[in-house]
Amino acid sequence: MIAVAAYLGCLVALLAVTYKVRVASTAPGGRHLAGFAVCIAGAIGLDAGTTLDLVGPLPAVVELLSDELKVAALCFLVLFANAVRPEAVRGRKYVLVTALTMIVAAILFLAAGAAQDADVITFAPGEVGVFVAYDVVLMCYEVWGLLTFAVLIGRYARLVEPGLLRTGLRLIIAGALIAVLWSAWQLDDIRLALTTYRNNTSEDDVSAVLGAACVVVSAAGSTLTAWGPYLSRPVRWLAAQRRYAQLRPLWAAMHAAMPAIALSSVARQQGGVEFALYRHVIEIRDAQLALRGHIHPSVPEWAADAVRRVGTPASQRAATIEAATIAAAVLAHDAGVGYRAGDLVPHRVDPSLAAETAWLAHVSRAFARSSAVAQVRTRMAAELSGIPSTRSR
Numbered sequence: 001m002i003a004v005a006a007y008l009g010c011l012v013a014l015l016a017v018t019y020k021v022r023v024a025s026t027a028p029g030g031r032h033l034a035g036f037a038v039c040i041a042g043a044i045g046l047d048a049g050t051t052l053d054l055v056g057p058l059p060a061v062v063e064l065l066s067d068e069l070k071v072a073a074l075c076f077l078v079l080f081a082n083a084v085r086p087e088a089v090r091g092r093k094y095v096l097v098t099a100l101t102m103i104v105a106a107i108l109f110l111a112a113g114a115a116q117d118a119d120v121i122t123f124a125p126g127e128v129g130v131f132v133a134y135d136v137v138l139m140c141y142e143v144w145g146l147l148t149f150a151v152l153i154g155r156y157a158r159l160v161e162p163g164l165l166r167t168g169l170r171l172i173i174a175g176a177l178i179a180v181l182w183s184a185w186q187l188d189d190i191r192l193a194l195t196t197y198r199n200n201t202s203e204d205d206v207s208a209v210l211g212a213a214c215v216v217v218s219a220a221g222s223t224l225t226a227w228g229p230y231l232s233r234p235v236r237w238l239a240a241q242r243r244y245a246q247l248r249p250l251w252a253a254m255h256a257a258m259p260a261i262a263l264s265s266v267a268r269q270q271g272g273v274e275f276a277l278y279r280h281v282i283e284i285r286d287a288q289l290a291l292r293g294h295i296h297p298s299v300p301e302w303a304a305d306a307v308r309r310v311g312t313p314a315s316q317r318a319a320t321i322e323a324a325t326i327a328a329a330v331l332a333h334d335a336g337v338g339y340r341a342g343d344l345v346p347h348r349v350d351p352s353l354a355a356e357t358a359w360l361a362h363v364s365r366a367f368a369r370s371s372a373v374a375q376v377r378t379r380m381a382a383e384l385s386g387i388p389s390t391r392s393r
Contacts, residue, residue: 032077071142076146081153096256135189153173154173157170251280294337319359331380
């Protein structure tokens with residue numbers, strides 16, 4: 001199963017290369033990302049246990065070749081991150097650092113006197129320090145390269161508009177973070193070297209899974225703009241379902257107080273969940289306008305005092321105050337008590353459905369769960385208990 005995962009990683013990487021060569025070979029960084037996939041797939045293929053079963057024990061130098069491919073793959077990652085920057089600098093310094101690392105690693109590996117013995121590499125006890133130095137050089141380079149890559153791509157991703165490209169970049173960064181774990185697993189190689197004076201030529205289970213996961217996630221990120229649009233409709237549907245459920249507590253309370261705000265159920269069913277979400281936003285806003293004449297003048301002050309007492313986080317206070325105002329107004333409406341409409345207006349958000357639903361989701365959550373809102377409800381109920389109804393008889 002582990003070998004299957006490793007070879008699957010190779011296959012996905014090669015498919016990513018094919019896509020990049022055919023579709024995005026001229027895009028900034030596209031060739032570097034393809035180079036990364038080729039090198040990392042080659043390293044996984046050399047290290048997979050099934051490879052050794054098929055072709056038999058390989059020369060010790062193959063272990064060096066596998067590690068050098070991983071170093072080259074990381075260099076391609078850093079070059080990719082540099083190429084997509086708004087003001088990309090020449091990547092020569094990254095290439096020089098990589099070349100120096102590969103040369104030093106090769107010298108240390110050969111100086112350790114490594115020899116092939118079945119499926120392990122052995123070396124003399126007196127050379128264990130040299131082999132450990134070899135592993136340390138590789139780990140230091142990989143940590144430097146992965147951190148450099150993550151920082152560069154992270155800065156660029158923050159400048160990109162929300163969408164498939166930004167999501168793809170984040171997937172690529174996630175692949176790099178998995179690679180950090182993969183690299184850190186070399187500590188197990190150092191432990192084996194210090195205690196047994198040998199090193200396995202094949203990846204163990206943990207390392208193989210981490211390597212395959214790194215390739216799959218990175219390839220998914222690099223090709224997301226190609227296959228991502230096919231997922232946009234179900235993703236939008238799932239997002240609409242989530243937002244619809246989040247708005248439900250607030251809408252249900254308003255609808256119970258003012259049933260006339262709701263569109264007919266037939267029209268709602270025909271339009272689907274996205275249309276229903278759109279209608280919920282309109283209906284909630286319509287209800288807020290209708291409730292303006294039922295807002296007690298002191299409610300905003302009560303709500304502000306309540307959020308301070310319960311320690312509501314600053315980022316949630318505005319939504320909680322709006323939720324408390326709605327809750328108090330619904331109680332006054334149900335009691336038939338009106339007040340002179342003041343200048344209080346709902347919190348202003350960007351004029352888009354996404355912004356409106358995001359804000360109202362915060363309000364709805366506070367409406368249903370906030371203890372500050374519950375305190376305002378209690379205070380409003382006490383206020384109404386001694387006031388005669390103004391509802392028409």
